[in-house]
Amino acid sequence: MTAPNFPEGFLWGAATAAHQIEGSPLADGAGPSIWTRFAHTPGMMLNGDTGDVACDHYHRWKEDVALMKQLGLKAYRFSVSWSRILPEGTGRVNQAGIDFYSNLVDELLANGIEPLLTLYHWDLPAALDDRGGWLNPEIADWFADYARVLYRALDGRVKKWVTLNEPWVVTDGGYLHGVLAPGHRSKYEAPIASHNLMRAHGAAVKAYREIGKHEIGLVVNIEPKYPATESTEDAAAVRRAHAYMNEQYLHPALLGHYPPELKDIFGDAWPEWPAADYDLIRQKLDFVGINYYTRSVTKAAESYPLNTGVVRQPLGTYTETGWEVFPQGLTDLLLWFKNTYGDLPLYITENGAAFFDPPAAMVDDDGNRRIKDPLRMDYLRKHLSAIHDAIRQGVDVRGYMLWSLLDNLEWSLGYSKRFGMIHVNYVTQQRTPKDSALWYSKVIASNGASLADPLPY
Numbered sequence: 450m451t452a453p454n455f456p457e458g459f460l461w462g463a464a465t466a467a468h469q470i471e472g473s474p475l476a477d478g479a480g481p482s483i484w485t486r487f488a489h490t491p492g493m494m495l496n497g498d499t500g501d502v503a504c505d506h507y508h509r510w511k512e513d514v515a516l517m518k519q520l521g522l523k524a525y526r527f528s529v530s531w532s533r534i535l536p537e538g539t540g541r542v543n544q545a546g547i548d549f550y551s552n553l554v555d556e557l558l559a560n561g562i563e564p565l566l567t568l569y570h571w572d573l574p575a576a577l578d579d580r581g582g583w584l585n586p587e588i589a590d591w592f593a594d595y596a597r598v599l600y601r602a603l604d605g606r607v608k609k610w611v612t613l614n615e616p617w618v619v620t621d622g623g624y625l626h627g628v629l630a631p632g633h634r635s636k637y638e639a640p641i642a643s644h645n646l647m648r649a650h651g652a653a654v655k656a657y658r659e660i661g662k663h664e665i666g667l668v669v670n671i672e673p674k675y676p677a678t679e680s681t682e683d684a685a686a687v688r689r690a691h692a693y694m695n696e697q698y699l700h701p702a703l704l705g706h707y708p709p710e711l712k713d714i715f716g717d718a719w720p721e722w723p724a725a726d727y728d729l730i731r732q733k734l735d736f737v738g739i740n741y742y743t744r745s746v747t748k749a750a751e752s753y754p755l756n757t758g759v760v761r762q763p764l765g766t767y768t769e770t771g772w773e774v775f776p777q778g779l780t781d782l783l784l785w786f787k788n789t790y791g792d793l794p795l796y797i798t799e800n801g802a803a804f805f806d807p808p809a810a811m812v813d814d815d816g817n818r819r820i821k822d823p824l825r826m827d828y829l830r831k832h833l834s835a836i837h838d839a840i841r842q843g844v845d846v847r848g849y850m851l852w853s854l855l856d857n858l859e860w861s862l863g864y865s866k867r868f869g870m871i872h873v874n875y876v877t878q879q880r881t882p883k884d885s886a887l888w889y890s891k892v893i894a895s896n897g898a899s900l901a902d903p904l905p906y
């Protein structure tokens with residue numbers, strides 16, 4: 450490999466989300482979110498884990514920013530918990546909630562780290578779920594009002610804003626399959642939740658144009674779909690899966706319409722939407738954030754309501770979440786994005802892997818605690834090279850946020866899956882950068898050139 454040239458100023462960073470790391474969800478006047486509630490519903494979380502303590506980032510944010518600085522991160526993507534800011538979701542503002550994020554942003558800036566702020570990473574105020582949550586069309590206004598509070602408090606110090614993280618996961622997990630909060634299972638609800646998410650996105654971007662002076666975008670998780678065989682049935686399955694996951698949100702946000710396959714998938718559960726909604730949803734965006742983890746090899750199969758299945762690859766490498774490692778898919782996806790939606794600045798806003806890492810027991814010759822995580826290093830190196838391939842082919846990728854800064858609460862899978870480049874001991878809360886973090890730190894310092902070097906082991 451020749452030394453890759455990443456664009457000057459490429460934004461190297463790491464990502465987290467409020468409910469996954471903060472802990473103390475009800476501290477200082479915050480209201481409960483659907484995740485506080487879901488995690489305390491028996492049977493919903495693996496091992497009965499909750500986000501009550503998580504990484505205790507709510508108290509250790511200074512230490513965590515110091516670690517970011519030590520590793521040389523240029524950027525940090527985090528999310529704000531809506532119910533810390535507005536305990537009832539609308540109306541009364543909780544100043545202590547604003548102060549927490551305001552202090553975090555100041556600390557990042559003081560350490561030369563650019564904040565990327567996500568307004569919604571899945572923790573809807575429980576009070577709003579009681580009013581219908583994402584099924585209530587009023588939520589577009591609720592979300593824009595919440596966004597305005599933060600724009601007023603932080604715009605200027607925060608220059609990169611994200612409306613929603615992964616509307617697909619919110620709907621698919623939360624309203625179609627019931628595995629994520631609020632735990633509903635309905636093909637009638639899913640399209641409504643999706644549509645209201647996109648209306649809320651549009652309303653928040655519109656509000657930003659009135660108040661904000663910098664950049665705002667949307668973050669989606671996308672995953673290329675390859676056919677299992679050359680049959681026409683599998684080709685059709687790929688089209689459904691692709692429309693459902695990759696186009697359902699990007700099409701309305703960037704093109705102003707839904708892909709036609711959604712009607713086939715949802716049948717009578719797919720409503721006709723008022724034309725005016727599409728104007729609200731389609732707003733000019735300053736960038737799009739892409740979260741990439743895996744691909745899927747797709748076949749026709751009986752499943753609700755998509756009638757698709759995934760074929761496991763016998764020679765594939767799989768992570769602890771059962772996702773195939775497939776770096777080429779990221780290059781393919783970035784090229785697909787450019788061909789479909791045109792030139793728009795892109796950030797990889799999440800990419801990473803859960804692997805089993807040995808506990809932080811090893812001590813090296815210099816007396817430093819070491820955690821060897823060769824699989825994560827290899828995963829990151831291959832994906833960064835895949836991004837570089839896309840950049841060479843003309844895709845405008847401006848930054849990379851590794852998922853995740855810290856081991857954290859992997860939603861309903863609890864603490865069983867470790868995505869962090871920094872190990873967290875959940876008993877002592879001790880943080881230990883894994884070898885992948887030390888390696889990533891060198892990649893950052895060389896602006897990617899060190900990707901050409903072989904891995905240390």
Ligand code: PNW
Nearest residue numbers: 466614615618670672740742799852859
């Ligand atoms: C993302 N999928 O979720 C989230 O943004 C993170 O909060 C999460 O911890 C991370 O990825 C790791 O899971 C996803 O099924 C969940 O394709 C599911 C999928 C993709 C992303």
